[in-house]
Amino acid sequence: MSIEVRHLTHCYSEGSAMRTVALDDVSLTIGDGEFIGIIGHTGSGKSTLVQHLNGLLKPSSGQILVNGQDLNGEHVNRRALRQQIGLVFQYPEYQLFEETVARDIAFGPKNQGLSQEEIDERVRYAMSCVHLDYEKYSERSPFELSGGQMRRVAIAGVLAMKPSVLILDEPTAGLDPRGRDRILSMLEELHARESTTIVMVSHSMDDMARLATRLIVMAEGKILATGTPREIFAQEEMMLSAGLGVPEAARLCRALRAAGYDLPGDLYRMEELKEHLLRLWSARKSGGKEAQPC
Amino acid sequence: MQTDAQVRLEDVSFTYEEASSPAVSHATALIRPGEFVAVLGHNGSGKSTLAKLMNALYTPTEGNVVVCGYDTADEKLVWEIRRRAGMIFQNPDNQIVATVVREDVAFGLENLGVPTEEMIPRIDKALDAVRMTKYADSAPHTLSGGQKQRVAIAGILAMEPSVIIADEATAMLDPSGRLEVLDTIRMLNRAKGITVVWITHFMEEAALADRILVITDGEIKAEGTPAEIFDRVEEMQQMHLDVPPMTALADVLRKEGMPLRRGILTVEDFVQEVEKVLCPSKSAT
Numbered sequence: 001m002s003i004e005v006r007h008l009t010h011c012y013s014e015g016s017a018m019r020t021v022a023l024d025d026v027s028l029t030i031g032d033g034e035f036i037g038i039i040g041h042t043g044s045g046k047s048t049l050v051q052h053l054n055g056l057l058k059p060s061s062g063q064i065l066v067n068g069q070d071l072n073g074e075h076v077n078r079r080a081l082r083q084q085i086g087l088v089f090q091y092p093e094y095q096l097f098e099e100t101v102a103r104d105i106a107f108g109p110k111n112q113g114l115s116q117e118e119i120d121e122r123v124r125y126a127m128s129c130v131h132l133d134y135e136k137y138s139e140r141s142p143f144e145l146s147g148g149q150m151r152r153v154a155i156a157g158v159l160a161m162k163p164s165v166l167i168l169d170e171p172t173a174g175l176d177p178r179g180r181d182r183i184l185s186m187l188e189e190l191h192a193r194e195s196t197t198i199v200m201v202s203h204s205m206d207d208m209a210r211l212a213t214r215l216i217v218m219a220e221g222k223i224l225a226t227g228t229p230r231e232i233f234a235q236e237e238m239m240l241s242a243g244l245g246v247p248e249a250a251r252l253c254r255a256l257r258a259a260g261y262d263l264p265g266d267l268y269r270m271e272e273l274k275e276h277l278l279r280l281w282s283a284r285k286s287g288g289k290e291a292q293p294c
Numbered sequence: 295m296q297t298d299a300q301v302r303l304e305d306v307s308f309t310y311e312e313a314s315s316p317a318v319s320h321a322t323a324l325i326r327p328g329e330f331v332a333v334l335g336h337n338g339s340g341k342s343t344l345a346k347l348m349n350a351l352y353t354p355t356e357g358n359v360v361v362c363g364y365d366t367a368d369e370k371l372v373w374e375i376r377r378r379a380g381m382i383f384q385n386p387d388n389q390i391v392a393t394v395v396r397e398d399v400a401f402g403l404e405n406l407g408v409p410t411e412e413m414i415p416r417i418d419k420a421l422d423a424v425r426m427t428k429y430a431d432s433a434p435h436t437l438s439g440g441q442k443q444r445v446a447i448a449g450i451l452a453m454e455p456s457v458i459i460a461d462e463a464t465a466m467l468d469p470s471g472r473l474e475v476l477d478t479i480r481m482l483n484r485a486k487g488i489t490v491v492w493i494t495h496f497m498e499e500a501a502l503a504d505r506i507l508v509i510t511d512g513e514i515k516a517e518g519t520p521a522e523i524f525d526r527v528e529e530m531q532q533m534h535l536d537v538p539p540m541t542a543l544a545d546v547l548r549k550e551g552m553p554l555r556r557g558i559l560t561v562e563d564f565v566q567e568v569e570k571v572l573c574p575s576k577s578a579t
Contacts, residue, residue, distance in 0.1 A: 040468075041438075041469070041470050042438045042439050042467070042468045042471060043438060146338050173466060174384065174462065174465045174466065174495070175337065175495070176336040176337045176535070177336075177495065177497075178336060179337055203467075203468045203469055203472075206539070243469065244469055244470070245469050247539075248561060249543075252540065255565045259565055259569065261568075270539065270542070270543050274543060274546055274547060274550075277552070277568065278547070278550055280572055281571065281572065
């Protein structure tokens with residue numbers, strides 16, 4: 001499933017003195033099976049953009065095409081289109097409300113009017129996607145769970161709708177390293193196994209370095225840059241100008257190059273740095289002159 | 295030694311009503327004036343409970359918490375404690391009470407009954423310290439997350455506290471917001487000598503502290519300088535925590551035989567150490 005955004009502009013408080021342009025003529029295409037990372041500082045327009053992708057907001061001008069159909073068009077089954085696009089808000093665990101985990105996850109499928117059998121199947125499927133054991137957790141109250149588990153229940157509620165596109169706004173915010181890692185591996189699996197198209201908004205460049213196939217950098221309501229993580233993270237000045245940073249590995253690569261070491265300019269993963277540093281180390285041990293700045 | 299403590303936890307336990315096990319169990323710690331102490335722990339480890347015990351929001355089920363010489367168990371001292379130990383929380387939107395920045399900063403002072411003519415210079419000074427003077431007459435909802443947190447810090451500063459306790463104050467901020475809040479707090483710590491207790495999930499923030507306390511299952515399991523704590527890579531991972539990325543990379547390379555010094559925390563440390571290994575002649579000069 002593809003989503004095409006055409007010349008999207010969004011103004012808040014249109015027609016008043018408080019009018020602010022949150023998105024300014026934004027165009028982009030999200031292809032089937034991509035894992036897109038959207039990054040940008042607070043107020044850059046990224047949350048407004050993801051809400052448009054799910055039809056929660058109406059454009060001031062421009063269009064959002066889902067599989068070629070205008071999400072806000074007159075003769076379009078909006079409901080059917082929107083069901084294909086699951087949106088997980090920031091801190092989604094605040095929206096849990098049911099008495100049991102299973103009932104909370106079943107809420108969406110139930111509203112879709114599915115049979116009880118199908119609903120049960122969806123709940124089991126969604127719980128397995130988020131690595132929560134059905135036997136152990138389905139009858140528990142979601143409010144007895146840890147913060148990370150609650151968040152996974154909330155994500156399962158969206159996955160139970162079997163969306164073709166999953167959009168997540170800051171899915172790891174506020175979680176400890178283990179909780180964060182669980183969410184990220186779960187997304188990695190969904191993307192690889194189910195070929196779900198994923199759009200993730202995050203402030204964590206390290207999360208993005210690990211998962212995204214393409215990054216979109218937003219600044220002041222516009223797309224400042226787009227490219228693979230390798231292309232984007234090699235542009236440290238651009239990222240800093242957008243109020244962002246680059247992963248630690250990319251910073252290290254820059255610092256070592258500045259000190260004269262022979263490294264490619266676009267490394268951004270720890271494993272890559274490890275390999276290159278070991279290469280320099282073994283060259284040094286064997287007394288070769290390769291790559292020595294001294 | 296004891297009189298020198300800014301915050302003293304003496305065998306403190308705390309159990310929530312109806313909970314079967316304590317959230318904090320036999321915690322003993324001493325935080326000295328002017329220290330910057332980071333507290334690390336997984337979700338549910340008890341670190342937020344510990345913060346609330348330091349601010350008299352909770353009082354211990356067992357043991358004593360003494361803040362600036364005042365025992366939190368004494369109800370009469372609650373306001374004495376809170377004006378000296380200010381707290382910042384995670385969500386910037388939950389701690390703004392007024393419709394204008396200046397009035398928000400005034401809130402604590404009004405509660406203390408500070409006369410108006412004294413309030414104005416204190417507010418101005420506090421806003422200046424967090425570099426928010428320009429926004430004194432703005433509406434808080436027009437500010438960024440980092441700016442809102444700085445207003446919250448100004449509200450505490452106006453009360454002239456000895457200690458600031460921050461419970462994941464940067465968790466909801468973007469990278470530049472995180473940096474501006476962290477810089478503000480570090481500056482207050484260094485320039486004004488305010489003691490800081492900094493609870494966080496970000497290992498790179500903890501790496502900047504003078505000392506780290508690690509909490510797991512309500513117990514203080516480790517304490518030491520960042521270099522000491524993060525050197526225990528496996529132990530930290532067992533406690534569901536991490537080490538800073540550069541510490542992890544150095545650890546992996548050491549295992550491959552590269553003789554890197556222990557205690558590397560930052561990119562700058564790392565480059566320096568790599569120079570020693572790869573270019574001894576250059577780093578010697």
